[in-house]
Amino acid sequence: MASRPAPDIERLPATAPLIVAAGAALVAAVVILFVVGSIPLAAGFGAAALAIGVGSYAAARALPVRDGAEPAIDWSVAHALASMSSDALAVTDRAGRLVCANERFGALFPGYPAPPNLVIADWAAGQLGTAGRAAWRDGSASSGAFEAAGTKLTAHIIRVGDAMLVWRFAGVDAVDIAKQAQSLVAGPSGDRLGTAGIMVALLGADGRVRAANRVLRLRAMGDERAMIEGRDFTRFLTTDNFGIVRFEREGSSGTPLRVLEIPFIDGESAPMLVALLDEELTIPHPAIGDSATAHVRSLISLLPAGIALVGGDGRFVHMNDAFVRAAHVNPANPPLYPSDLVVREDKGALADTIRRFAQGAAHSMDMTVRFAEVPDEGVSVSIAAARGLGEAAVMLSLRDAGEEGRLKRQVAQATKMQAVGQLAGGVAHDFNNILTAVIGHCDLMLMRHAPGDSDYDDIQQILLNSNRAAALTRQLLAFSRQQTLRPQVLQLPDVVSEVSNLLKRLLGETVQLEVNHGRNLGPVRADPGQLEQVVVNLAVNARDAMLAKNPNGGGTLTIETLSVPTHEVRAMDEDVLPVGDYTALRVSDTGTGIPAEVLAHIWEPFFTTKEVGKGTGLGLSTVYGIIKQSGGYIFAESPKGRGAVFTIYLPVHAAAEPAKLPAASAKPVQGDLWGSGTVLLVEDEAMVRAVAERALARQGYTVLSAENGEAALELLAKADKPDLLISDVVMPSMDGPTMVKHVRKLYPDLPILFMSGYAEEQLRKSIDIDNVAFLPKPFSVQQLAEAARAILTAK
The missing domain is CATH 3.30.450.20 (PAS domain)
Incomplete structure (x- = not known):
């Protein structure tokens, strides 16, 4: 027992030894209360110490005392009690001097400094000083946690009478207890628990295994000598929908377990003992009425x-x-x-x-x-x-959650796409009128300028850029499914063969093209030119993705055609794809793939992941519009670790070819464009009307023009029967089809040529009239002359 001697005390009155004895008895009682926690035992030790003190006082009174001699205080009882505690204990007097301390205190604080003047951090010393003053005032106090000699401690202070403070520094053996528990779990004690059917493990604060007995290793990992330390304990367990816990290794047929958590040390970062017990279930699932x-x-x-x-x-x-x-x-x-x-x-x-x-x-x-x-x-x-x-x-x-939520999202997406499509169609219609005027005026100017003229090249540039704008407009119409299509019954391998040579030039030397055709492919009905555009757009996107992944090595683009019979479609269980026979076109690449967050937006117009200026964002939206307008379906996938896969399903065509409207695009011989006769031109856009009027007049026709349907009917009432009626479809006041129905009452055999910036398919119901043809905008002067000549020669 190491302690500091009692400090010098001034000469006291005759009763001072008795007071000191009583104080020592009180200190002894407090110390034993700290150590044991038993009030009767502490009272007994206090009484014994008081009796010893009183006996010493009586003996001292019986013996003669020399003048100037100081009373000797016997601290042996307090020292003995303090040495019994595993905590560090110290006693200080009113003046802050150390009265006594146990060996554990000396091990933590060498030199036995008097609290709160310990060799610790300044903020911790401040906490101890504050707690000491609070103990003098209130009788007891505790400090916050601090670190000394590599150990986290907390000081608990109690005032004894009005002369002393007892300091207890707890937490010294927490680490040792954890180490002891770890050795017990992994040693013979853990094996004895295993023979009783108890599987036990010591877990750290992070949930990882520090130690486990052999039976737990065997059940969790299949080998009682397996290295389980450091593994996440929860990975060894599984819970079913009824909350029953089993070992993950044993599966759903394993024995149910009862999990007991035993927190044997306080603190958030303290380890925890976990015990697992086999639990027999008489009922596999909870039954109604049990509880x-x-x-x-x-x-x-x-x-x-x-x-x-x-x-x-x-x-x-x-x-x-x-x-x-x-x-x-x-x-x-x-x-x-x-x-x-x-x-x-x-x-x-x-x-x-x-x-x-x-x-x-x-x-x-x-x-x-x-x-x-x-x-x-x-x-x-x-x-x-x-x-x-x-x-x-x-x-x-x-x-x-579930099907309802998915359907809601699909409806919202479809509604958004429909609204964007309507907007794109309206913009494209107005833009087509403008482009018709620009292209028409360029054609008229080129008729007056020879190739060597200084203005010829400028006019050609205007015409070239106008045609590029017209192509962009067609993409908008394709997305909104308002593009004019010329569907034919065809075979998909023929379309792929037609575009293969172009693809080889587009892909370059670093990208390899592979084409595979399936057997028993059914015919489909679609516009071959638009299907070629679909293949080109998908191939260009795949090329960019492969070059982005490997600029030097390229990759492989694979185009496949295959037959998908009804039973395979039914096995796919795809809600969007109706059950039936399809011919499929699959385009896959070895590029970077499509991230999940991008895959949901690839069909939206103007959405692109390319750099600014390197993509319009209309490539895939155009593909989507063409396929949907052709009655087909397209799906995009991006398997993890592979490139993108686009699969197009087109219904197998089995019905007879329907009767078509006369094709206004049938081209007569170039030298036969001149004509004669009277043409009634009805167009609400003044710029388009002026170009068409001049173009027809240059071909030898007599042109009567009107700005709307009502004006055309008034003009017909005063003029003779025309040879041809050319009219816009959508006009204010009275549209073209309504006007034509009134005209046909007067002239049933009058040939009609409709022109519009909207698609023919979109207007088919409104122009369901015999002996009519259709010319989509924008058109050139030559295309208008060819269409007029073809109709007049077919009369």
Whole structure:
């Protein structure tokens, strides 16, 4: 027992030894109370110490005392009691001097300094000083945690009478206890527990295994000598929808387990003992009527909505099958906490909300979260307190999960695409009128300028850029499914063969093209030119993706045609694709693939991942519009670790070829464009009307023009019968088809040529009139002359 001697004390009155004896007895009682925690035992030690002190006082009174001699205080009892404690103990007097201390105090604080003047951090010394003053004032106090000699300590201080403070520094042996527990679990003591059927493990604060007995190693890993230290303990366990815990290695047929958590050391970072016991279940699943909790769980399991119960500790208690499917839970590795299911940005908000309801919040609330497996789709979660349901404290329900939520998102996407398509179609119609005027005036100017003229090249540049703008407009119309198509019955291999030579030039030398054709391919009905445009757009996108992945090595572009009979379509179980016979076209590459967050937007117009100025964002939207307008379906996939795969399904054509309107684009011989006769031209756009009028007049026709249908009828009432009526379809006041019906009452055999910036398919119902032809805008002067000549010669 190491201690400091008592300090010098001034000469006291005759009763001073008795007072000191009483104080020493009180100190002894307090120390034993700290050590043992028993009030009767502490009182007994105090009484014994007081008796010793009184006896010493009586003996001292019986003996003669020399003048100037100081009374000797016997601290042996206090020293003996202090040495019994595993904590560091010290006693200081009113003046702050150290009266005594045990050996543990000396080991932590060499030199036996008097608290609070210890060799520790300044802020910790300040805490001790504050706690000491509080103990003098209030009788007891405690300091915050601080570190000394590599160990975290907390000081607990008690005032003894009005003369002394007892300091106890706790926490010294916490690390030693953890080490002892670790050796006990992994040693013979753990083996003895294993023979009794108890599997035990020591876990760190991070949930990883520090030690485990042999029977637990055998059950968890299949080998009692396996290295389990450092592994995440939760990975060895699995929980089914009924909350039954089993070893993951044993699967659903394994023996159910009871998990006991034993926190034997205080503190957030302290290790924990976990014991596992085999538990026999007489009933495989909770039966209705056994208990309120089992009743509720059984009902929840039958509900189609996704519902889960969470305990007061924030862990899952139960989740039904609908919740497992909607939340994308892996049954082999179920999550412990709801926050484990969502993306990192939503973890804190969800955990805080569940904690608030677990602590007694009364009202339910909804919040939107994103599951980690599908981060692009928000799901509405309803959170409410669950009282009276056994260990459950919070109930979670997914309000927008499953098929209903997916259909809602599909309808919203379809509505958005339809609105954008209508906007694109309207813009393209007006733009086509402008381009018709620009192209027409360029053609008229080129008729007056020879190739050697100084203005010829400028006019050609204007015409070239106008045609590029017309191509862009056609892409907008294709996306909005308002493009004029000339469908034919054809074979997909023929289309691929026609475009293969062009693809080889587009792909370059570093990209290899592979073409594979299937057998028994059925014919399809589509516009061959537009299908070629589809293949070209997909190939160019694939080339860019492969060159982005490997600028020097390129890659492989594979184009396949295959037959997809009805039974294969039925086996696909695809909601969007109706059951039937299809001929498919598949385009795949070895590029970078399409990220999940981009895949949902690739069909939208003007959406592009390319650099500014290197893409219009209309390539894939054009492909989508052409395929949908042709009655087909297109799907995009991006398997992990592979490139993109686009699959187009076109219905096999079996019906007879329907009768078509006369093709206004049938080209007569170039020298036969001159004509004669009277042409009535009806066009509401003045610039288009002026160009068409001049173009027809230059070909030898007599042209009568009107700005709308009503003006045309008034003109016909005064003039003779024309040889040809050329009219716009969509006009204010009276549209073209309505006007034609009135004209046909006067002249039933009058040939009609409709022209419009909208697609023929879109206007087919309104122009369902015999002996009519259609000319899409924008058109050139030559195309207008060819169309007029073809109709007049066919009379």
